[in-house]
Amino acid sequence: KVREAFQHAFDWKAISGNIMRYTGFPWQSMIPRGMIGAPGEAAARYDYDPAKAKQLLAEAGYPNGLKKVLNPSGAPTLPFAEALQASARAAGLDLDLVPGEFTPAFRERKFEVLLGNSGARLPDPFAVATQYAFNPNNSDEARLGSYYLWRTGMKVDELNTLIDQSMKERDTEKRTDIFKKMDGIYAGMASPLVIFFQRTDPYVMRANVKNYHGHTTWSTRWHDVTKE
Numbered sequence: 258k259v260r261e262a263f264q265h266a267f268d269w270k271a272i273s274g275n276i277m278r279y280t281g282f283p284w285q286s287m288i289p290r291g292m293i294g295a296p297g298e299a300a301a302r303y304d305y306d307p308a309k310a311k312q313l314l315a316e317a318g319y320p321n322g323l324k325k326v327l328n329p330s331g332a333p334t335l336p337f338a339e340a341l342q343a344s345a346r347a348a349g350l351d352l353d354l355v356p357g358e359f360t361p362a363f364r365e366r367k368f369e370v371l372l373g374n375s376g377a378r379l380p381d382p383f384a385v386a387t388q389y390a391f392n393p394n395n396s397d398e399a400r401l402g403s404y405y406l407w408r409t410g411m412k413v414d415e416l417n418t419l420i421d422q423s424m425k426e427r428d429t430e431k432r433t434d435i436f437k438k439m440d441g442i443y444a445g446m447a448s449p450l451v452i453f454f455q456r457t458d459p460y461v462m463r464a465n466v467k468n469y470h471g472h473t474t475w476s477t478r479w480h481d482v483t484k485e
Contacts, residue, residue: 258317261447262310263370264303268344269453271305276336277454284455287389287443288382293429294436295382302444303451310348322349328359330373338372364402366410374456375405380472382436383423389450390416390443409449416442 273283284290286299314323329338335356342352352370362368377384388405395412402408406416416439423435462469465485471477 258313258447259319259323260449260451262313262317262323262348262350263345264447264451265306265310265313266345266348266350267341267451267453268305271344272337272340273454276340279459281454281456283453285444285452286440287385287448287450287452288436288440289385289455292380292382292385292436293433294440296437296440305344307344307348310345310350314349319349322351324351324353325369327352327354327370327372328362328368329354329356330360330363330371331358332356334372334374341372363408366397366408376456382439383420386416386420386423386436386439389448389452390439391420393417405450406448411449413442413446 269283277283282290283300285302286296288295290299311322314320327338327342329335338354338356342354345352359368359371360373363371363373375388377388388403390406390413392401392404392406392412393399394401395407395410399407406412419435419439419442423432423439426432426435460469460471463484467483467485468481470481
């Protein structure tokens with residue numbers, strides 16, 4: 258219930274037109290828009306609702322709210338952390354903002370609340386799912402810091418199975434169904450990884466640049482790009 262409260266503690270609509278105006282759009286699915294298995298719409302799965310967040314905290318045993326340390330993963334995420342701190346206060350969450358570089362602490366499970374960004378280089382939902390939903394061993398000794406779900410201490414066997422299936426399945430339609438099922442499970446389990454935006458990287462090009470095609474992730478190929 259505490260994790261669910263966080264889903265309603267961030268006023269993401271307020272920053273979608275300013276901080277994220279040119280660098281992303283609201284998206285609350287673990288399957289990036291533009292990839293197979295992505296839902297038709299995923300920007301309204303949870304909304305800013307301070308009253309509901311307070312109610313959930315009370316049901317979890319925190320009728321007077323909850324206090325946690327909030328770390329931005331680095332300087333670029335500081336504006337988002339400040340926005341989360343402000344909106345969460347109205348939701349009964351007192352977040353003590355401590356700036357710095359906290360990605361290493363995130364990898365070591367040494368954090369309380371962290372706000373960051375991430376992505377996968379492969380243009381396939383499997384790459385993202387491996388980060389967000391895969392955790393084969395939740396013990397501290399496993400030290401699986403490359404898996405975000407391990408970093409947050411959650412293991413879901415059904416998701417692990419589906420991710421393995423998606424890696425081996427060659428039929429596109431069957432893989433699409435696997436990712437849709439995976440996304441449905443993820444959306445309904447109050448994940449400790451709350452997704453608000455999908456990031457975009459804007460580019461400006463001269464009119465004489467030809468054959469540029471932006472990649473779904475970070476691996477844009479330039480070998481066919483020419484200038485006239």
